[in-house]
Amino acid sequence: xxxxxxxxxxxxxxxxxxxxxxxxxxxxxxxxxxxxxxxxxxxxxxxxxxxxxxxxxxxxxxxxxxxxxxxxxxxxxxxxxxxxxxxxxxxxxxxxxxxxxxxxxxxxxxxxxx
Amino acid sequence: xxxxxxxxxxxxxxxxxxxxxxxxxxxxxxxxxxxxxxxxxxxxxxxxxxxxxxxxxxxxxxxxxxxxxxxxxxxxxxxxxxxxxxxxxxxxxxxxxxxxxxxxxxxxxxxxxxx
Numbered sequence: 001x002x003x004x005x006x007x008x009x010x011x012x013x014x015x016x017x018x019x020x021x022x023x024x025x026x027x028x029x030x031x032x033x034x035x036x037x038x039x040x041x042x043x044x045x046x047x048x049x050x051x052x053x054x055x056x057x058x059x060x061x062x063x064x065x066x067x068x069x070x071x072x073x074x075x076x077x078x079x080x081x082x083x084x085x086x087x088x089x090x091x092x093x094x095x096x097x098x099x100x101x102x103x104x105x106x107x108x109x110x111x112x113x114x
Numbered sequence: 115x116x117x118x119x120x121x122x123x124x125x126x127x128x129x130x131x132x133x134x135x136x137x138x139x140x141x142x143x144x145x146x147x148x149x150x151x152x153x154x155x156x157x158x159x160x161x162x163x164x165x166x167x168x169x170x171x172x173x174x175x176x177x178x179x180x181x182x183x184x185x186x187x188x189x190x191x192x193x194x195x196x197x198x199x200x201x202x203x204x205x206x207x208x209x210x211x212x213x214x215x216x217x218x219x220x221x222x223x224x225x226x227x228x229x
Contacts, residue, residue: 033217042118042204042220043157088156092216101170102147102218104156 004089004105012111019076021108023089024069032065032072033090033102043088046074076110084112120205120221128229129195135224137188137205146188147218148180149204157204163188195228202226 007022023032031050035043049056049065049072056063062075076083089105118139127133137146145164149157162170163182171180177199179191188205202225206218 035218040202040223040225042222043206043218044220045217048217090218101159101162103159107156109154 004091004103006087006089006105006108008108009106010109010111012113013079015079015081015112015114017079019079019083019110019112021074021087021110023072023074023105025072025089025091025105026070029067029091031092032063033092034061034063034072034074035088035090035104037086037088037107039085046087079110079112081112081114083110085110118205118207118219118221120203120224122224123222124225124227126227126229127192127195129197131195132191132193134192135190135203135205135226137190137221138186139207139219140186141207141209141219142185143207143209143219144185145208145216146182147206147208148188148190149206151202151204151223161190192226195226197228200226200228 004023004025013019029051031048033048034046036046037043047058047061047063049063051067060077065072072089086107086109088107090102092102121136147162148160150160151157159172160174161180166182166185177194181189202223204223205221208216208218
């Protein structure tokens with residue numbers, strides 16, 4: 001079953017604009033991660049935010065986490081054509097989960113228009 | 115070396131064939147994973163090995179048989195597959211469990227087509 005639902009499913013923006021995608025999840029988590037996947041390729045880890053953190057930055061990426069709403073957002077600033085990819089959130093469960101189990105959300109397909 | 119290497123990149127097999135997918139990492143990671151991904155869908159966990167022992171099997175049909183010969187290698191043996199098993203199979207590894215979570219390092223995947 002899906003732990004994470006992402007919104008929107010697809011997003012197209014002009015190069016240079018900011019892109020925001022959201023992830024909602026259902027059960028308690030230890031941490032939430034974001035991954036990028038170029039078409040037909042492997043996934044690349046972008047950023048990890050722990051359940052006791054509210055915001056985290058890495059380069060042009062900003063991630064927020066609201067555990068009371070069970071949601072997270074990924075902001076990519078000053079988008080580039082190379083940012084075109086699918087983005088997935090992934091959750092690692094709380095104490096009742098097998099802690100090696102990382103469950104991926106449905107993903108957002110981001111297209112940057114040059 | 116921060117790579118996870120998967121072979122073959124592409125595989126076409128008939129329903130009566132036996133084949134294997136291979137995965138290798140030299141990062142000293144002690145957890146290794148197989149995920150299955152259908153087109154436009156998220157990866158779905160199949161198996162997790164921790165310290166060369168199978169720790170999670172997500173109720174995967176027995177026609178998929180994982181093997182972890184040592185801490186650097188992970189195989190997925192395939193037998194009597196169905197056309198609906200056609201997908202991208204992703205291998206990943208992660209460091210030993212530590213407080214605060216772990217990131218997964220993925221290979222580029224093996225694209226499997228079952229005829």
